[in-house]
Amino acid sequence: MTGTVTPKARLTPHDRPHSYVGRSLSRAGAKRAVAGKGRYTDDITLPRMLHAAFVRSPWAHARIKGIDIAAARKAPGVRVVMTGAEVAKLCTGPWVGTLTCFPTMKSAPQFPLAVERACWHGEPVVMVIADTRALAEDAAELVEIIYEELPVTVDKTTALGPGAVVLHPELGDNLAFEKTIDIGNVDQAFESADLIVEETYDFARHTAVSLEPRVLLADWDAASERLQIWTSSQTPHMIQHVIANTLGIPDHNVRVVAPDVGGSFGLKIHTYGDEIATALAAKVLGRPVKFVADRLESFGSDIHARENLIKARMAFTKAGDITAVDFDVVAGAGAYSQYPRTSVFEANQILNITAGPYKHKHYRAKATVVYLNKVPSSQYRAVGHPIGITVGESLLDLAATKLGIDPLEIRRRNAFPDAAFPTKTASGVKLADMSFTRCFDVLEKSIGYRALRADQAALRKQGVYRGIGLAAFIKGTAPGPNGYYGVGGAPISAQDACTIKLEPNGGIICAVGVTDQGQGVNDVMQQIAASALGVEMAAIRIISGDTDATPYGGGTYASRATAIGGEAVHQAARALRAEVLELAGVLLQAKPETLDLISGKIVDAATGMERLPLREIGRIAHFQVGQFPNTVHPQLSHTRRFRLLDDLYIFTNGIQAAHVEVDMETGFIKHLKHWVVEDCGRVINPQLADEQVRGGCVQGLGGALYEHCVYDENGQLINGTMADYLTPMSTEMPDIVVEHVVTPTSASELGAKGVGESGTGAAPAALMNAVNDALLPFEARVTAQPITPESILIALGRV
Amino acid sequence: MKAPKFSYVRAESVEHACKLLAEHGDEARILAGGQSLIPTLNMRLSRPALLIDINRLEHLAGAIFNGKEVRVGTLTRHADVMLSHMVAKYLPLVAEAIPHVAHVAVRNRGTFGGSVALADPAAEMPACLLALGGRLVLQSVRGTREVAAEDYFHGLYQTARAPDEMLIEALIPPQTSDERSSFKELSRRHGDFAVAGVAARARVKSGTISNVRLVYFGSEVKPTLAKTAMAAAEGKIWNDATAEAVSTALASDLDPMDNLLGKPATKLHWQRVLTQRALDDITSKAKAA
């Protein structure tokens, strides 16, 4: 029988035993989804299930003077109505979103629902539980809240100024976090520079807009005092701990299951007050309670991200060498630092990665994160990278223009050569196993760079303005344990784990701590396990997304699933394989090293002759274990954990290119084509890797072209609908060519780095550089994202 | 995000619907395609006491040419307008505009009459109707009346329709064989509401344009006939000087809204660019013919 994962006979396990790695196998989960048989949390209905709705603050900042829930309590179908204060009383204490690894950081205590004061438009204030969501919403309208509207802070550039309203008086000011990196002698480098380029960049606030909103279903079993949670989450173990800890239940009595997850992008690595309150309601009522964030409340309560203003400059020699980088980031966080991951990573990451591909030595970067009366911001796909990469790559292009150097050439000139690794960036992060030179070469060929430039010049003469934009990048993936979260005190594991078991019939159960949101994590784990163990794909069942059934792990975030979780699977599978060969050796009276496990059969390593099917080992070791001598104790189950050692991240690298045409009369941009060449190390499943890159690019392009959470001066989110918050749609998006250069990471045996975010990280920079390249004949530039048609007309001086 | 409670009646006839409207006034809403109404219900932004569903009044659907004008029934789905031979033959402006209306699933359900009755400032059909000098037939228990498109659109979502009246059909004079039309719009993404748009028509004879009619939408609170710009173009050769005059005149015709989609000056600029393109298109269509 051939592998059952693929419908085609393109792979039999017999033609390349042990090597599912590197194959584009189709996903089992995809078959379910196309038939409409996906099972998302909202698809689960439990007997006597109730529904939650929340009354949310209509003000960005208001004192809660009184709440009258009497009418709501009496409304049809209502089971309980709870105010923020009532919810708070049943919690072990407030959250404080700080990490000790950021010593200067501060944040205010936060309860699941607002108590006394609402600090953002959309903050939950009162929870209503009723028989249906419609009835809960009916009753929510009957809750009367007396607010005293308070002045707001919504502008990050004045949040620390005199007279700014301080969101949390006990903190003294609105400063969440401040950090400066100052390496070398930046001032001197600028003084002696041949060319200094300087610009200010403005990046709008985004939100993830996963198509499946946040959703949580909680069920309390009073008899066993166990709480069962189904939720759309990337990180079940973290959610388990936060819920358990907040509600005062032992962690092991909280089971978190993440069924199919309808898009996540970092949005679903966080904990949210409304979800905690929902779990609490289930405990209070002893009945299952479901909360589905509707699209309007998603915009006002899902984490936001970005919102950075960066003043930056870069120093160059005449020849085009970068000599120094200096920038200052002001980041607008929301009303609280998001617990437990905090709201300062974006700014911190910008400090780490800006101008990261290049071998300059003098680097100064300052980050200031301030609190605003807006939705809390936190980690969202490609944290910090879209911003840092845009700043570095944009300044580089500006210098290239001024120096008369081709953009590709100036990158070649400055990038670390492939022989330079391991090395460190000026910002101090370690880079290893990288391939800028090779990536640049592949890209140049792939896009037909010279011909495209010639074409551009010819079209310009006809009044057609096209631009080619390049963006080289480094991308931090698979964070290590000594950088941030866990070491800073958060209940977040940088380690991940796999438990792999041999079943009596030769089947393999492989439980992993990482989770699948449709990227194909489970399939990739299966490919890795089958390859390392030496069995057919079909022999392996992957279990993920269930805290009762999987070994403790960090889950899927920061492009870590394959790099960290995959290596754990690889190691666990190798351990099981070693035991299987030991046991086979005993049964066959052969030395284990003379045996091999290929395609589910124990074979003679030298001749390939079959000696015993794997299922015989399973059968004997489980049912007739007496066949083994008393000194042999089959375990048949192996757990391996993997983490990075000293490194902050496994950095990946690559380059993207965008080709655009700008209508200079209207300012509208047509994105003609996009290219990515990247190095995510060993590629386990090329098709899945490519699709991560493509989808990631379009998410980045969304930020570059459309996405913007718009607040007015009163802190009202004024475009919180899907009709008003624009995300990329099919018509405007380009075809995307993806190629890989493979330099396996030396951090693991498997050699895989992360691939989920590099598309998002560099696409905005490539797009902005392409637009500015098109605008070049008009001596106009745009430096703010999203790049709207209006912003182009303003840059052109046409309006 | 569930709709608040309301009552629902399926109208058995136009008379039935009108009777209900007379009884309930502005507490009642006609439910046609529902593509704009139902979102506002789901968001609890509108709270009618009664929905009067006219979807079974099939005689209100379809576009026919009666020898004098094209009658577009209020319940004609956008998708059917798109497929209509009558529209293609007699109303090429509408045929050119209709692909800009939303997306396939919305066109399959949304109706011509619903769009006109709602009078969204960025909607395409009201602009076409005004450009083509159509008339709207309104019925109530008080009787039936016709309102010219020029008198129908009053302001932002404001029309001449009284709360007890129902829009029955539009009567649109066919475009003549000696005229050409052009429909141009800019929207951030395909199918989005327009940030600027023009529905234009004119007769072209040896380069001279006459009977010019220019209607702007997207930027204005309502579809707007640009009379000054039309006058500036009337009887002129379409050349740079005329274009300049039209462009200048447009400033006195338009009063663009200031909103998330752009500043007034930007929208005026877009409308000027679209005007140039529409009239270029019209003259080149004339040349090709």
Place this chain on the structure above:
Amino acid sequence: MKTEETQEITCKVNGERITRLVPVRQHLVDFLRMDLQLTGSHIGCEHGVCGACSVRVDGKVVRGCLMLAVQADGQNIVTIEGLTDSGEVADLQAEFVERNALQCGYCTPGQLMTAAELLAEGEISTREEIRTFMSGNYCRCTGYHAIVDAIETTMKRREEASRAPRPAKGKA
């Protein structure tokens, strides 16, 4: 407070005759998902923008969140479950899997419902035309390229199959 008004409806859903009492304010997708457990149609926005709830009503794809369940009375509804069972787009579904034209899968039923309508037209479209036809269906995962590929491939295969000589009658 106004009482919950309900009406009895009878409709055909995926070929099966269904009679139910529905609250008149309930939209079609909630009815399909909650009352009929047809959870393949998803709710993404409930204001008619995202397309995750796309279903076929009397032969045409519509937004399930922009139609009331009570309006389904007497109508013929097909959801992704019915479309799957009928085999109408089995080739497209296989191509979506093969091309990995989906990731989280939440938008996918809606994408398929819409693409089915394009394929039913029986004509070859350019990539740009496919993109435009599909422009009312959000996907946040794939970046659309693979979806366009899958539809384009299916379209071409159908075209080739329709031009292939048919076996003579009576022959296997």
